[in-house]
Amino acid sequence: MIVWLNGTHGVGKTTAGRLVQRLLPDSRVFDAEKVGETLMDITPGLPETDNFQHWPPWRPLVVDTARRVLDYTGGTLVVPMTVLVEPYWREISDGLAGHGIPVRHFVLHAGRDTLLARIAGEHPVPSPFRLRYPEPYAEASRTWLHAAAEVVDTTDLTPEQTAVRVTKALA
Known part of the structure; x- marks a missing residue:
């Protein structure tokens, strides 16, 4: 299974992901951003973009990497990754479903003032x-x-409380 933690940049996905992984037996964190970083390292570079998610190879590479890791390890992958473009999310979620991989998709949400304070x-x-x-x-x-x-409002939650809320939702 995949536990996908979505939400805007700075909301606390990476921190929550590490904490969720500690609470879920037989789970690992898969940072799909590393797939983007690999694409950014190709020389000469791929076409200019402000976000590697716009490169068409990123999405199927994320799906294939997650599938292969799960084939190798089993268990659960926790994926803390922002995806705000609906067709990109559909491509990823449909690709995972095509491999028979269930996905629990959570959005970590915080009020604007809280979010900006976290980023600052x-x-x-x-x-x-x-x-x-x-x-x-x-x-x-x-x-x-x-x-x-599944939206988890983290405005008034600590990262630990967020992780517990996600983990309880999985039960």
Whole structure:
């Protein structure tokens, strides 16, 4: 099975993912961003983009990597990864379903003020990349994302409480 933790950049997916993995027996964290980083390392580079998810190879590579890891290890993969473009999510989720891999899709949500405070608190200078995504996330939430997932409002939760809430939802 895959436990996909979606939500905007800076909401706490990576932290929650590590904590969920500790609570789920026989689970591993798969950082699908590493697939994008591999594509970014190709030389000469792939066509210019502001997000590696726009490269068509990224999505099937994520599906194939997850499938192969699960074939090898079994258990559960926890995937903390933002996907805000509905056709990209459909391509990934349909690809996993085509391999018979069940996916529990969670969206970690935080109110705008909480989200911006979390981003500001990460580093001395907030990440310009992360600051570009609250509006695209809000649009995705209104149009499709919250309907396509189980929403966990993390506004008033610690990362540990978020992980427990996700894990309990899986039971």
